[in-house]
Amino acid sequence: MADLSLTKEQQDTLGEIANIxxxxxxxxxxxxxxNLKVDITTPKIDLIRRSESLDDYHNVCVLVHINxxxxxxxxxxxxxxxxxxxxxxxxxxxxDGTNITEGEIGELQLSAVSEAMNQMMGxxxxxxxxxxxxxxxxxxxxxxxxxxxxxxxxxRLFDSPERDFVKITFKLKIGTIVDSVMVQLYPxxxxxxxxxxxxxxxx
Numbered sequence: 001m002a003d004l005s006l007t008k009e010q011q012d013t014l015g016e017i018a019n020i021x022x023x024x025x026x027x028x029x030x031x032x033x034x035n036l037k038v039d040i041t042t043p044k045i046d047l048i049r050r051s052e053s054l055d056d057y058h059n060v061c062v063l064v065h066i067n068x069x070x071x072x073x074x075x076x077x078x079x080x081x082x083x084x085x086x087x088x089x090x091x092x093x094x095x096d097g098t099n100i101t102e103g104e105i106g107e108l109q110l111s112a113v114s115e116a117m118n119q120m121m122g123x124x125x126x127x128x129x130x131x132x133x134x135x136x137x138x139x140x141x142x143x144x145x146x147x148x149x150x151x152x153x154x155x156r157l158f159d160s161p162e163r164d165f166v167k168i169t170f171k172l173k174i175g176t177i178v179d180s181v182m183v184q185l186y187p188x189x190x191x192x193x194x195x196x197x198x199x200x201x202x203x
Contacts (some may be wrong), residue, residue, distance in 0.1 A: 006166070006191070011045045013195045017131060018043040018168050018184070021124035028123040029174075032116050033091045036175040040182065044169045053079070053165065053185055062105065063144045064117045071129065071136030072193065076186035078117065082145075084172065084180050085113045092116060097177045105145045114143040132197045162187040 006014070022040040030038040062085045064078040082105060087097040089109035118141055128136040168184040 006045075006047060006188075010192070010195050013198055014045055014166065014168070014191055015043050017128065017194060017198060018045075018170070020131060021127045022170055022184075024123040024127040025120035028119045029088075029116055032119060033088065033174065036091070037173075038175075039173040040170045041173075042171045046167045046169070047188070048165055048167045050163050050165050053077075053167070056183070060105075060145065062110075062113065064114070064121075065142040065144070066117075066121050067139040068125075069137050069139050071125075071132065071134045072190070072197075074187060074190035074193070076184055076190065078121075079183040079185065080113070081180055084174075084178055084182075085109065085145075087174065087178055088116055089113050097175070110143050110145055114141060117141045117143065128194075131201070132194070133201045134197070162189060164188045166191040 019041070022043070026038040026040040029040075030036060060082045062080045062082060064080065065075060066078070067075045083100060085105060086100045086109060089105075089112040090099055091097045092112040092115070093108065121138055121141060125136045125138050165185050165187055170182045170184070172178060172180045172182040
């Protein structure tokens with residue numbers, strides 16, 4: 001359990017930001033997946049310790065690390081389930097998402113999902129630019145395929161020494177072949193910066 005807390009208003013603001021930014025991300029992902037319907041909805045916000053970040057995952061997951069280079073200072077991580085990544089990559093490489101094999105995710109699959117996340121988070125950054133009334137830009141995402149026991153790899157993804165993180169869990173649906181979840185994580189200080197900028201713009 002995180003030491004810090006967020007007010008209900010702050011959580012609502014983060015939910016609104018997440019809903020709008022991930023809505024545009026879903027549109028971008030759909031365009032990459034032969035216009036399959038993509039929904040990234042219903043953000044659920046929790047405060048957790050950094051060490052609890054991978055508790056909901058078993059065996060292997062894929063981490064996508066995004067650095068903000070303009071408009072915001074900080075970074076966040078998306079966590080995707082291994083099967084979902086394989087489906088996304090298969091469709092991007094010309095398949096129908098059903099040709100999913102056992103075994104590790106290969107370089108081609110990681111490259112495909114990196115491109116998908118780059119497009120998605122680029123769209124999210126554009127939405128945040130409008131929300132926060134300032135230019136928001138990201139660096140190309142870094143994608144890692146890790147065993148959930150490899151917490152040290154996960155720890156190195158964040159420059160921040162903070163222990164308290166915001167965890168946003170989204171429902172992820174892709175056509176009829178994916179009905180899953182996707183998690184976004186960022187340090188509490190980064191979340192509070194976004195809330196402050198949003199509230200300043202509203203006022």
